[in-house]
Amino acid sequence: MTELELILTGQTNQHIHWLSDKVGIHHEMVSAYKSMQAAAKSENIELKIASGFRDFSRQLAIWNNKFAEKAVVKDQQDNSVDLSVLSDAEKIHAIMLFSALPGASRHHWGCDIDVYAPNLLAAEQTLQLEPWEYQASGPLYPLTLWLTDNANKFGFYFPYDEFRGGVAAEPWHLSYQPIAMPYQKQHSEALLVRAIENSNIQGKIQLLQLLPELYQRYVSNVASYQA
Numbered sequence: 001m002t003e004l005e006l007i008l009t010g011q012t013n014q015h016i017h018w019l020s021d022k023v024g025i026h027h028e029m030v031s032a033y034k035s036m037q038a039a040a041k042s043e044n045i046e047l048k049i050a051s052g053f054r055d056f057s058r059q060l061a062i063w064n065n066k067f068a069e070k071a072v073v074k075d076q077q078d079n080s081v082d083l084s085v086l087s088d089a090e091k092i093h094a095i096m097l098f099s100a101l102p103g104a105s106r107h108h109w110g111c112d113i114d115v116y117a118p119n120l121l122a123a124e125q126t127l128q129l130e131p132w133e134y135q136a137s138g139p140l141y142p143l144t145l146w147l148t149d150n151a152n153k154f155g156f157y158f159p160y161d162e163f164r165g166g167v168a169a170e171p172w173h174l175s176y177q178p179i180a181m182p183y184q185k186q187h188s189e190a191l192l193v194r195a196i197e198n199s200n201i202q203g204k205i206q207l208l209q210l211l212p213e214l215y216q217r218y219v220s221n222v223a224s225y226q227a
């Protein structure tokens with residue numbers, strides 16, 4: 001694979017600048033992110049990244065744990081899904097509501113981040129990354145309002161702004177348009193096939209059969225940047 005193909009499928013971290021031990025973002029996004037963070041801070045919102053760059057192997061572990069029923073899979077109403085009664089195809093759809101396929105996660109790119117604001121959570125509250133926290137009457141609703149008004153001034157937008165039949169709405173997930181748009185254009189189903197074929201992913205045969213449909217429904221099916 002080329003260097004770009006490795007970036008697009010999460011198989012390198014050479015494009016990543018580490019903000020801490022765990023949180024890394026694309027090196028070309030650092031100043032835009034810091035500007036947005038400073039603007040939020042001036043309005044008493046302490047913008048923080050819950051999850052930035054994730055590599056292929058991390059996303060593969062998430063996938064395989066869910067597929068093997070070692071991790072909980074939720075539906076859009078926040079109920080746990082019983083995977084044991086589902087076919088492989090049904091399992092795949094249930095997992096993909098909230099978890100990307102390794103090789104197809106926007107978190108591989110470094111320009112996509114899950115954000116929250118610790119100062120808006122009560123002392124005993126820990127972040128769940130669930131929609132209710134970001135919706136009206138949820139503790140992070142002021143952050144949602146602020147990002148809706150301001151994120152695009154810094155080049156950020158919500159690719160999962162609403163449910164489009166694929167990935168659930170993710171009011172915490174931001175994309176940095178100047179990097180994300182070209183990456184999105186250059187990502188392809190054929191590239192994903194190569195990444196998956198070479199992995200030890202659970203459900204591989206079924207996944208490869210369903211991939212054209214999955215790619216349409218969960219990977220391409222995202223919002224575009226609205227300036």
Ligand SMILES: [Zn+2]
Nearest residue numbers: 113114170173
């Ligand atoms: Zn995310």
